[in-house]
Amino acid sequence: MSQFSFVEATDWQCAACNQPLEATKVQVTYLKSAFHVELMTCPKCGFTLIPEDLAVGKMLEVEQLLEDK
Amino acid sequence: MTPVCLETKQTVFNRAIELLSSTSSVCPVCMQRVAAIREQQGNTVYQVKRCPEHGTFRTVIWRGSIPFSSWLRPKKPSAPLQAFTEVHQGCPYDCGLCPDHGQHTCTALIEITNRCNLRCPVCFADAGAEQPSNEPSLSHIGFLYDQVMAGSGPSNIQLSGGEPTMREDLAEIIRLGRDKGFHFIQLNSNGLKLAADPCYAQKLKDAGLASVFLQFDGLKAATHIALRGRDLHRIKEQAIINCGKAGLGVVLVPTLVPGVNPQEIGAIIEYGARFAPTVRGVHFQPISYFGRFPEPPADRDRLTLPEVIELIELQSEGRISRDNFAPPACEHALCSFHGNFIVQEDGQLMPLGSGPTCCSTGEPQAIPALEGRQKSVNFTARQWSLPALPMANAQGCGCNGTDKPQDDLDRFLARARTHTFSLSAMAFQDVWNLDLERLRGCCIHIVSPAGKLIPFCAYNLTSNQGEPLYRGVERA
Structure with missing residues (x-):
């Protein structure tokens, strides 16, 4: 698994725009903290694919660290 | 016209006492259970309680510019x-x-x-x-x-x-x-x-x-x-x-x-x-x-x-x-x-x-x-x-033994794995x-x-x- 970004060839397309996704630098925010990550995004509407391994991996870890007790 | 309050020693002494809420406590002398109230005077909140035998006790419980009423987490x-x-x-x-x-x-x-x-x-x-x-x-x-x-x-x-x-x-x-x-x-x-x-x-x-x-x-x-x-x-x-x-x-x-x-x-x-x-x-x-x-x-x-x-x-x-x-x-x-x-x-x-969240309104659930x-x-x-993890180095890159570049999440995680700090x-x-x-x-x-x-x-x-x-x- 890539350690630094989630740019990868993917079969996913944006259902609304019928566009193939493109690697885009996006800002992810959670509890007042902002992070810049490259993710596959619809070039038309900006809808971003967050792969499962990111959501339950690094992103979850970051969320847990940011979360209040 | 907006009323202006000139704060003088006199007004401090005369500041009104506001009853906030009630609770229970014990008498410091006989340790019998007694009713107690929380009352506010200026920016100080006191617990006040009265034992029929040993009298009234008034003790500061909150003092300062952070409103007592804001400090809730029921x-x-x-x-x-x-x-x-x-x-x-x-x-x-x-x-x-x-x-x-x-x-x-x-x-x-x-x-x-x-x-x-x-x-x-x-x-x-x-x-x-x-x-x-x-x-x-x-x-x-x-x-x-x-x-x-x-x-x-x-x-x-x-x-x-x-x-x-x-x-x-x-x-x-x-x-x-x-x-x-x-x-x-x-x-x-x-x-x-x-x-x-x-x-x-x-x-x-x-x-x-x-x-x-x-x-x-x-x-x-x-x-x-x-x-x-x-x-x-x-x-x-x-x-x-x-x-x-x-x-x-x-x-x-x-x-x-x-x-x-x-x-x-x-x-x-x-x-x-x-x-x-x-x-x-x-x-x-x-x-x-x-x-x-x-x-x-x-x-x-x-x-x-x-x-x-x-x-x-x-x-x-x-x-x-x-x-x-x-x-x-x-x-x-x-x-x-x-x-x-x-x-x-x-x-x-x-x-x-x-800290307080941006979107809270009224009393918290x-x-x-x-x-x-x-x-x-x-x-x-x-x-x-x-944590038993390798320490983040001085640049905070959290090097993981590879030369792969890091994104913000990696950098944050590398630092946070070791350097979170609670007060x-x-x-x-x-x-x-x-x-x-x-x-x-x-x-x-x-x-x-x-x-x-x-x-x-x-x-x-x-x-x-x-x-x-x-x-x-x-x-x-």
Whole structure:
């Protein structure tokens, strides 16, 4: 698994725009903290694919660290 | 036209008293339960109670510019898994826990000795005996662990005393706790023995210890001498170093005493951050008054939670803000505050997600007590242990042995895995300010010799003549 970004060839397309996704630098925010990550995004509407391994991996870890007790 | 208030001494003295809410307490003299109110005058909130026999008592409970009304985090009470006592006389006389208690154990304190190698003028446990008296055997401690598990399920454990390192079998006691299924065991210590023998910390770590709750009152010799009778600063530092080498997290625990060390709050935080990641945070404990006090302690001898937050803000020159702190998820809101941070490469603290949220309006919704307790158990265990991960380097790149570039999440995670830092405080209650609403929400429980779980402030409670309600008195 890539350690630094989630740019990868993917079969996913944006259902609304019928566009193939493109690697885009996006800002992810959670509890007042902002992070810049490259993710596959619809070039038309900006809808971003967050792969499962990111959501339950690094992103979850970051969320847990940011979360209040 | 907007009315203008000219604040003169006269207006301060005449400031109206506003009744805020009611609760219950006990009379400081006879310890009978009495009705109490919380009333506000200016920016100070008092608990006022009247005993028909011994008169009226008025004690400051909140003082400063942080509004009392803003400090809320209500919980829906949750009864113990197994209550070891029944309700006979009602709170606070049936602790054990009784079925009316509203919160589960987050941290269970087991006092394994009454011996101590210091003679502190300030001591919760009234320890200091040279010879052990009724020191629990290893098998009895096993019974106490079993009681915690039966009454509250897996909780965090704090081994306390006296000075627990006086016990030769401390490693066995720790190992037994781990074998019984407790994942986070913390040692409450003055650090003398940890400093004296570098192998000792490793021995405790190998037995399964996670963290040391290190008595740490300040950096000045005068502070140590006032509170502990001798200058312990070098000893404390050596204890921190030895714990770090052994992989033990350290929490600095200053007892804050007005006139002695509140001016050192900022310096203690800076010092702790300098020793991150070994030092996991600072946990302030404003002094409370147990023992014999024929006259009530003066309000100037108390330091309330908002005052501690204001001093942090002031002494950090605003780098740490009151907005970085929140009331607790587990215990009653009036019992503590906490804030979570990351120690950056320059030693400064960057706040994490504590503090008021952007979108809250009106009164916060009550959360289930059990949910808040579980959050707190997990958070404390994670935050106060030293992670066994490679340290982030000076650039904070968190190199993982590959030359792959890192994104923000990687950089954040690498730093946060090692350098999160918590600032917190707990306001213990004494006989003058005991609030039974707070007591029922308590999650810090002392395991009595008979294996009952008794809220910390009830266990240490003494009348103004120094007579205990629970300590040394096994109530039926």
